[in-house]
Amino acid sequence: MTKRASDVSGSPPRRRSTYTLAPLVLIAANVVLFALFFVWPAVIGLVYSFTNYTGVGAFQFVGLDNYHNLFGDSAFYDALTRTLLYAVLFVPLNFAVSLLIANVLVSKHAKGTSVARIIFFIPWLLSPIVVGVLWRWLFGENFGLVNYFVEKLGGHAIPWQSNADLSLLVVVMAASWAWTGFSMLLFIAAIKNVPVSYYEAASLDGAGPWRQFFSITLPSIAPTSFIVILLNTINAMKEYPVFVSLNNGGPGTSNNLLVQYIYQTGFQRGQIGYASAASFVLMLILMAVAIIQLIVNRRVENR
Amino acid sequence: MTTTDTPRRIDADPGRPVSKKRSRGASSGGLRRAVPATTLLWILACLYGLPVLWFILSSFKPAGDLFSYPLTMVPHHPTLSGYLTAWRSANFSQYFINTTLVCVITTILTVGASCCTGYALAKYDNKWLKAFFICILATTMLPGEVMLAPEFLVVRNLGLYNSFAGVILPAVLTATGCFMFRQFFLTVPDELVEAARIDGARELSIFLRIMVPLSRPIMLTLAILSFQWRWNDYIWPLLMLNDPDKFTVQIGIQSIVGAQNINWSVLLGASVISMIPLIVIFLVFQRYVMGADINAGLKD
Amino acid sequence: MTTVGVRRSRRLGRGGMRRLVPLAAVASAGALLLSACGSGSGSGGTAKSLTFWISTVPGQDAGWKKLVAQYKKETGVNVKLVNIPYDGYPTKLHNAAQANSLPDVADVPALDPIWSNKLIDLSSIANNKSYNINGNFLAKDTSGKVLSIPSDVTASGLYINKTLFKKAGVAVPTSPSNTWTWDEFIAAANKVREKTGAKYSLTFDQSPSRLRAMVYEMGGQYVHADSSGKFSVDAATKKAVKYFVGLNDDKVMPKSVWTSGADPSALFQSGDVVAYWSGVWQVASFADSIKKFDWASVPTPAQPVQASDVNSGGMMVGFNNNSDAATAAKKFMSWVYDPKQYTELVESSGFLPVESGLSPKYPFTSEAAQAAFKLYNEEIPLYAPISGYFNNAQTAWVLKGKSLTTDPTKTELGKAINGQQSADKALQNIVDGYNQQVGG
Incomplete structure (x- = not known):
């Protein structure tokens, strides 16, 4: 394989698009894995979405019934809008905080970065169930630390759990806290790749830290910023475990996001067909979001 | 080989001495800059650290003190009983070996496969590569629950049930990894590749000799990510492995969470124990990422 | 020498280790895939060795551990006790049934249609007069086949x-x-x-x-x-x-x-x-x-x-993997429900018994706990x-x-x-x- 690839590329350089074998060799392993562990099961799932499969035994094809029912269910739209709201809140917050932290950690001026780094990293290692108990300890309505101080200072307990919007806000904060480690790692690697000479040139020109950040760091790490935004958007729209452990989609069902909706109305009631249909709709929504972001990103890059 | 160096030396060489000068300057007259940066760092660290501190201190509390009111931060009667019960509750030493094995193999495969794919996606311009990039992103878009049952059938049909391969192989392809390498290689100037081609270097050796070493910080970063993902995997290893001698750490930890009640002090102790290897990996790898002095202009 | 990357690539030259890593990764992925084919696991135990799945939190499996060790000593049959986390246990049973690798004996939270046809008939244990098992909590099908006996009852x-x-x-x-x-x-x-x-x-x-x-x-x-x-x-x-x-x-x-x-x-x-x-x-x-x-x-x-x-705390079932193992499984379960062993299990696990006429002595030092168990043992027979x-x-x-x-x-x-x-x-x-x- 390698030999043949090099034969092609061994000839004088051509335009990039003329290489076929080399890229094919490079992606071969992932193509095989993709076909085996994504396409194959996804096709099975897609077939289920047109049936009334319950997880056991035989099933009948029901055409587009599952999709039809899904689009007729108002709970689905509630979940969808709540999911979009969550993503809109979570992605920018996580982006800003992680980028700030990564910058401070890389800065040569800050002292004690090695200890601080562990503090920022640990939340990402915690299982959702532990994140849940930690944030309930902070924002529990009845016995939480924040309300403890609010009441000590003479205020009224804030309904962190029984008010739907505050409850969502707590999850946004908790999730940003927990996901910082991930985004921060990507940012650190990207910032370390920015050539130091750029900063030196800017320093000589008398640019302060803010100018340097906006005119050097931010443009140079743009490709990584794009990863963080796109992946965090997808992850946010699939968020489920943190909600389960923090407020169980509550109060009531007001903070049920799409995956929880799929899980509760589909899998837990043995409606695998319906759950599969909803999952593929979610996938289409995410695909649309991703493609829009890719197009916007290309426009920005080419500007 | 020499030609590959040429375009980089131009802007890298003058950078080097200045950089030394600057770091010296920072240590002598940098106090004015150190104060705000350090203050900001530690304000953030305190905000982030409060739940972390409660988490670690609470793991030393006996079960009865955990939810007592008024709230306490510091354990009155510190105890290791949570840790001991957790450690004894399952065959954790075996689980650690198993999990380490799975994590190391998966991480090596993931980094290798992602590096190859990411490079191909960034440096070759074919329609089908663009399509494959979208395909890779699509793997993140279905909820795990919907894939679980069909994926189980597939892996069973491949004869991988109850083997580590059944845990490892489905986890190798990650969109995050391919994406990270793609974005990184986009910042590497095409001129570097072109120059090597003019020199007569073969395609794959350009990749292996020039590109792979350049991407070391990304490799290490992805290795940290991949290690964390695999270390914390729970439901897939549970379904895939039938033999308790093959169980992983998370299976042991999850068994602390019962049907009706959770012994929080044991769970917190177990969580701390399971976290230690990840922190060690993080510290070691991060040191290389932070220490890698990639001063050369990668983007012109 | 200007950058780490370039320096390294030169030093390694041809045949460097580093370039082998991704290749080796790809190659070994393929090799693993091939070699792993055919490593499927056989199903079920033998007359001398059984697998037994339970789901308990730390400390509460003491009773089962004791019984299993005792059984090995008395009969030489090795019962492998596997503790499965509660979260994921039903899914695990479901998938194990699909992979044809169910255990021989299990204490399950609920029956599942996907494997309920593979269960052993436990009526000879359930109907054993000397065991005094409360018939209200047995899972029976229409033909009178007993599919499961509670390991304990909860209320x-x-x-x-x-x-x-x-x-x-x-x-x-x-x-x-x-x-x-x-x-x-x-x-x-x-x-x-x-x-x-x-x-x-x-x-x-x-x-x-x-x-x-x-x-x-x-x-x-x-x-x-x-x-x-x-x-x-x-x-x-x-x-x-x-x-x-x-x-x-x-x-x-x-x-x-x-x-x-x-x-x-x-x-x-x-x-x-x-x-x-x-x-x-x-x-x-x-x-x-x-x-x-x-x-x-x-x-x-x-x-x-x-x-x-009132519910079964857990449902004891036996799976018919092969006739040797099924016979051995039934023998083991019959031994467990013998009042002598069952009392030990109830005492060390803190169970409320499904068999009447036992007088378990729970090992709690707490008076409140002793009083609580006394109360529940009095109350349950009174329930409508x-x-x-x-x-x-x-x-x-x-x-x-x-x-x-x-x-x-x-x-x-x-x-x-x-x-x-x-x-x-x-x-x-x-x-x-x-x-x-x-x-x-």
Whole structure:
């Protein structure tokens, strides 16, 4: 394989698009894995979405019934809008905080970065169930630390759990806290790749830290910023475990996001067909979001 | 080989001495800059650290003190009983070996496969590569629950049930990894590749000799990510492995969470124990990422 | 020499290690894939070696461990005990059935249609007169085949903060024969809360089973099927559920438990809640963890029905993997249910026995725990037959190939308490959910 690839590329350089074998060799392993562990099961799932499969035994094809029912269910739209709201809140917050932290950690001026780094990293290692108990300890309505101080200072307990919007806000904060480690790692690697000479040139020109950040760091790490935004958007729209452990989609069902909706109305009631249909709709929504972001990103890059 | 160096030396060489000068300057007259940066760092660290501190201190509390009111931060009667019960509750030493094995193999495969794919996606311009990039992103878009049952059938049909391969192989392809390498290689100037081609270097050796070493910080970063993902995997290893001698750490930890009640002090102790290897990996790898002095202009 | 990357690439030159890594990775991925084919596992044990799946939290598997070791000593048969986490256990059984690798014996939380046809008939154990196994809790199919025997039984249990009651000078009933009604109990708890300044009168597990028990005690049947299998709710149930929803007013009960999953056990253990409606399994953990105040189990309320929701704690089943292993599995289970061994199991696991006529001595040092177990062992025989309705109904559904994967009660009542819908509408939705999943 390698030999043949090099034969092609061994000839004088051509335009990039003329290489076929080399890229094919490079992606071969992932193509095989993709076909085996994504396409194959996804096709099975897609077939289920047109049936009334319950997880056991035989099933009948029901055409587009599952999709039809899904689009007729108002709970689905509630979940969808709540999911979009969550993503809109979570992605920018996580982006800003992680980028700030990564910058401070890389800065040569800050002292004690090695200890601080562990503090920022640990939340990402915690299982959702532990994140849940930690944030309930902070924002529990009845016995939480924040309300403890609010009441000590003479205020009224804030309904962190029984008010739907505050409850969502707590999850946004908790999730940003927990996901910082991930985004921060990507940012650190990207910032370390920015050539130091750029900063030196800017320093000589008398640019302060803010100018340097906006005119050097931010443009140079743009490709990584794009990863963080796109992946965090997808992850946010699939968020489920943190909600389960923090407020169980509550109060009531007001903070049920799409995956929880799929899980509760589909899998837990043995409606695998319906759950599969909803999952593929979610996938289409995410695909649309991703493609829009890719197009916007290309426009920005080419500007 | 020499030609590959040429375009980089131009802007890298003058950078080097200045950089030394600057770091010296920072240590002598940098106090004015150190104060705000350090203050900001530690304000953030305190905000982030409060739940972390409660988490670690609470793991030393006996079960009865955990939810007592008024709230306490510091354990009155510190105890290791949570840790001991957790450690004894399952065959954790075996689980650690198993999990380490799975994590190391998966991480090596993931980094290798992602590096190859990411490079191909960034440096070759074919329609089908663009399509494959979208395909890779699509793997993140279905909820795990919907894939679980069909994926189980597939892996069973491949004869991988109850083997580590059944845990490892489905986890190798990650969109995050391919994406990270793609974005990184986009910042590497095409001129570097072109120059090597003019020199007569073969395609794959350009990749292996020039590109792979350049991407070391990304490799290490992805290795940290991949290690964390695999270390914390729970439901897939549970379904895939039938033999308790093959169980992983998370299976042991999850068994602390019962049907009706959770012994929080044991769970917190177990969580701390399971976290230690990840922190060690993080510290070691991060040191290389932070220490890698990639001063050369990668983007012109 | 200008950069790490370039320097390294030159030093390595041809044949460097580093370039081999990705290639090796790709190659070994392929190799693993090939070599792993055919490494499937055989199914089932042998006459001398059995696999036994259980699901318990740390410390509570002591009873099983002891029995298994003893069995090995007496018969030479090796029983491999595997503890599977509760979260994921049903899925694991489901998938193991598909992969043809079920254990030989298991203590499962519920039956599943996908494997219920692979079960061994346990009637010879269940009908053994000397074992005195309570027939109400067996899972039987229409032909009389016994599919499972409970490992133990569980019931709802009412706990109070005895210190607060004492401080307020409010009395509690001392025996099941002079128990209180729900109204009397709530009034007493409110009085204690007001007098002592506690935060809430009661926390109530977010569990359909606990609600069923309360409805039964108030004369209702909760969601009940008629002879045609169609579900409905009676007037007493509607009244009881409305009463329950009303109790969630952030004074008597905190709303956060049923609306957003707050931990009622943690709230009670804080010492600032007067009472806690949960289950018998809390005794062992309270004996261990509550040190700040005195707690006690008190008789379950009766208004006027003396009832509870009694379930099998776990269901012991045997799988027919091969005839040798099936025979050995049945022999092992028969040995476990022998009153001599079963008493040991009950004592060291803190179980309520499914066999009558035992007098287990529980190893608790806590007086409250000893008193609690004494109370439950007295109370369970007094409960009305409705108490076992749900347990039996579940088995019947599974044998019809259906299962109530998730009771809609939690979600629907959460919405009602949150003010998103009325209690009656919630009940209507719950009935619809039952009809859709297990009706007919």
